[in-house]
Amino acid sequence: MTHEEAIKRAEYIGQVAEEGLFEADRNNGYSSKLKDAIHETQIHRLLRPKKYGGFGLGHDTMAEVVRTVAQHSVSGAWVTYFMPLHETWVAMLPPRAREEIFASDQFVSDIFFPIGKIEYVEGGVRLSGEWKWGSGIDFCGWIGLGAMVDVPGQPGGPQPCLVTVKVSEGEIVKDWNAFGLNGTGSNTFRINNVFSRWDMVLPLGAIKKNTVPIGGDYDPNEPVYRVPFGPAFCVGFGAICVGAAQRLQRELHERIRSRQRVVLGMKEWESPVAQRNLGEVTTQVETIEALFGRYVNQLKDWCKVGKTSIESEEEARMAAWRAYISRSASQIGFRSLELLGGAAAYRGDLVEVFARDLLMISIHVGQAYEDHMMFYGRAQYGMSQHPLV
Missing domain, CATH: 1.20.140.10 (Butyryl-CoA Dehydrogenase, subunit A, domain 3)
Structure with missing residues (x-):
């Protein structure tokens, strides 16, 4: 996909988003028509490394895609933005986790607030908790949830992390009804004692400090690995x-x-x-x-x-x-x-x-x-x- 083709596809997504704008605002979330438009145009793969079936484009292209959709719908642009965006932190996970998530080609959600309750077990952690503001979660197959975790091999003790689980392992609580951005469907997500392997836990402090994926095995020429x-x-x-x-x-x-x-x-x-x-x-x-x-x-x-x-x-x-x-x-x-x-x-x-x-x-x-x-x-x-x- 070229930059120009991405913008052309974004205009189509924007038209779909504007068509459903008022219904989404009333219903506190977009219908699957927007999800299908994003997936069919493969906009979610914009920043994904080419090794995993992505297009390896830059953040300037994503910005222009999002701006294009936003001229039709703010909430629609918010959801569209999050689908390629969240793949950028997946690209920072260890190789095994990257391969598994990208191979599924399902959308990814996240909620950064590190409020989850952690239990350390063999091979990973068990996570429990309830997180609000899960934008676009109804469209997603995976979600990274914030928690303070002491990750093996990472210095400095517990740090904010995203603990990755399948959305199907938890419960989406349909409680989103805010002053605005209703079309984003930013519902609450709740899980109880769900296991996550160590390679599915992303230490945000380390990634924020230096954008190098955990476990290596990456192409440093990919744009996603070349910016703070x-x-x-x-x-x-x-x-x-x-x-x-x-x-x-x-x-x-x-x-x-x-x-x-x-x-x-x-x-x-x-x-x-x-x-x-x-x-x-x-x-x-x-x-x-x-x-x-x-x-x-x-x-x-x-x-x-x-x-x-x-x-x-x-x-x-x-x-x-x-x-x-x-x-x-x-x-x-x-x-x-x-x-x-x-x-x-x-x-x-x-x-x-x-x-x-x-x-x-x-x-x-x-x-x-x-x-x-x-x-x-x-x-x-x-x-x-x-x-x-």
Whole structure:
């Protein structure tokens, strides 16, 4: 698959996602039509190493795929993004686990919060617990669950890990009903005393420090192995925000042009106030486009030289950029809603759904504005930053 072909396939996924957008928002999750579209187009294999049937493309291609889908649906782009994204940590597992998961060609989910209860047994661990925010889990065959684990051969004692199990070994609790991102189907997942082999346990601290797969046996020329794990893993959040903001700007432009303001006795687009407002929103969109472009270009530069380990300040800077992009996109969403008035506020209006969905992204742990601005400031003084993102 080429970059151009990937974008063409993403446009098809986006059309499927937009067609089911309002139903997904009402039903707290997309139907299998979106799952089938992602699987049929093989978008989930974008970043997977070629050795395992993947396309070995870069994060710039994935970002453009996600941005393309986001212009049709924020929740649809979120789910689409996660399917190739989660294969990147599978690529860091020991060879046996990689081969088994990739050979199944099933989608992979994860929930990073290290809250699972661990029991050490021969050959691995037994895991119990309940995790919320399992985005797209209904579509997945595998899931990595967060827990603090003392992994053999890894220094420093217990560290945050993803413990991989089959989704069929646990229970999906259908409790997702949030303010926004309802189409992501981010249900709770619960398991009790499920065994996971050691090769299915990924030490995140080690991978975050240096993007080298456990157990070796990999091609260092594959893009997934040539970038710092954290910033590369989170690139799609900015892509969603930029794509959604671009769609909102177009909606605002078109609706202002067609809107009649009776109290003003004119078409709204003829009003200098409306013209000023459109100019402001367009500039906001262009600002986050530029910052996200810088983010993607930084990943591309690192990929060219194979830089897999970065300083805390560099990582904190990338996180701060994501936080700025996501908060700005959320503000664009609600500003668009405000400017278009009551007609755009009904449930089932694209602007209304996009605004709610973008707010949810802005409060996600990977983009939380206050946290990441603080961590960026801390890092500039040589202090610790966020342990996971």
